Amino acid sequence: MKKLRMNLRANGIWYLFLLPALLTYLIFMAAPLIDSMRLSFFTGRGYTPTEFVGFKNYIDLFTVPLWRDRFLGALKNTIIFFSIHMFIQNSMGLFFATLLSSDFRGRNFYRTVIFAPATLSVLVTGFLWTLILHPYWGAINHTLKAVGLNSWAKPWLGDKHLALPVIALTSVWQWVGMPTVLFLAGLLGIPDELIEAARVDGASSWNVFWRIKFPLLKPVIGVVAILTFVDNFNAFDVIFAMEGAKGEPGYATDLLATFFYRTGIAGEQPAGIPNMGMGAVIATLIFLILMAGVLIWLYAARSDEEGI
Amino acid sequence: MKMNRTQKLLTHFILATWTLIVLFPVWTLIVDSFKPQKEIFSSPFGLPQHFTLAGYKSVWVNGNFGIYFLNTFYVTIISLALIVFFGSLASYALAKWNSKASTAFYIFFIAGLMIPVRLGTIDLIRIMQFLSLQDTIWSLIPVYVAMGMPISIFILTAFIDTLPKEMFDAAKVDGASEWRIYFQIVMPLLRPAIATVAIFNMMKIWNDFWFPLVFIRAEKSRTISLGVSLLFGQYRTDWTRALSTLSLAAVPILILYILLSREFIKGLTAGAVKG
Known part of the structure; x- marks a missing residue:
């Protein structure tokens, strides 16, 4: 009895330590995320669920042409947006990190510069780039016309095919510092002896990179990939700043997050009445996509560890 | 790792080019916010010829x-x-x-x-x-x-x-x-x-x-x-004010970053560190 009471007392204090964090996290993060799934089975005006409709919202999203086209369009655009970051941003990051990992004067300066845009608000850089990319007065077209390349001066953000890749590239401009710094830390963590030994054996720089450094970077590559995935499947600010909540021109830059915002939170203009149930469906689907990605990553990371 | 001269030169060339690409928008943001609209359109990159604080003033007062x-x-x-x-x-x-x-x-x-x-x-x-x-x-x-x-x-x-x-x-x-x-x-x-x-x-x-x-x-x-x-x-059509708004938001953070860049980089990439 005495032992039990002591045990309770000893553990009770830990619950007190945990309480503030646990309550905030439960009420303002975990519960809303889980309850969103419940709301996806309801319809209602504004934000109040009134009628249980089962899977009707889900069925509508996939069968009613208006919903289906928007959803599939946003999904496709999000995949493109993510892929540009995954392949272009992360390859550039790896390349910069490789350059920065050798010893020369000024490398701290370059590292600081490459990372700098990541500290700015996405909204601010998005607005700044809309001005720079402005078809008539923007600095880019101004320069192109000044050097006689008039036909290269395009309406960057107004063209259906150009807008999404161009916006993704401005986002790469902002975020490339992240993979750079992470890969750099990974490269600097590789013991020098390993590389020296390979060189003594006559391996070229190219071989040293692909045969030794690259395989050892695998865990970092995994982390960078999953961060890129989660961040870009949620991207909203940059599209909102550069193309508005509707993903202009003609939904060509509409992402899952802007679709979610329009449907579930702001409401389609001009009426502006949010469709809570459908919004919750979109949130739930984004959630499931993210979970699937994270699980694949965890599984891959684990089987990799076992492989070694 | 040691590099030979050509490698060093090439490294500097590539990194310096990216540095310019990073700094160019920030530079235009700051210098153009001190120019009247006409000058922004006619010469976006130079230092302001007709220096003005009108953008900042109206943003601060109206905004x-x-x-x-x-x-x-x-x-x-x-x-x-x-x-x-x-x-x-x-x-x-x-x-x-x-x-x-x-x-x-x-x-x-x-x-x-x-x-x-x-x-x-x-x-x-x-x-x-x-x-x-x-x-x-x-x-x-x-x-x-x-x-x-x-x-x-x-x-x-x-x-x-x-x-x-x-x-x-x-x-x-x-x-x-x-x-x-x-x-x-x-x-x-x-x-x-x-x-x-x-x-x-x-x-x-x-x-x-x-x-x-x-x-x-x-x-x-x-x-x-x-x-x-x-x-x-x-202010979408009034570029002096639009740019003043953006630099009021961006510059304080950039200054803080320049002062504490090491801590910033460590802090912002913390989520990726394996525990």
């Missing part, structure tokens, strides 16, 4: 930038204080309490690392309506604190695990309570990890646009990012 700045400052400081306090309390418990329950709590917190709280926005709007907090800065703080818990607990628990166990045992033998150990021994030692946690969360909170956009309309409660988005919409 209530002072209010936005203070609101963002309060929200960030209060949220950070609570994140550090709640997070370190919980981390101390999770690191020192060995049981199935504590492992379960740890996993529960860490699961939040990969899931954006944004997806629960519809419910959060309902909660804020219920608490009558919409349209006040107080609607933002609890969400930011909740959002900050996973990363803070991740970093701080890993850090406490590295502290020597004997220290805690010695304090216990001397009869110190867990509270005293936390406040007098753990808290002071946590300082470097707390700095990392603070910077990571500070940037997320300071730059957040989504929750102000969703929760707030009233002028008096706007944060910098919400204010900037509304002002920018209004």
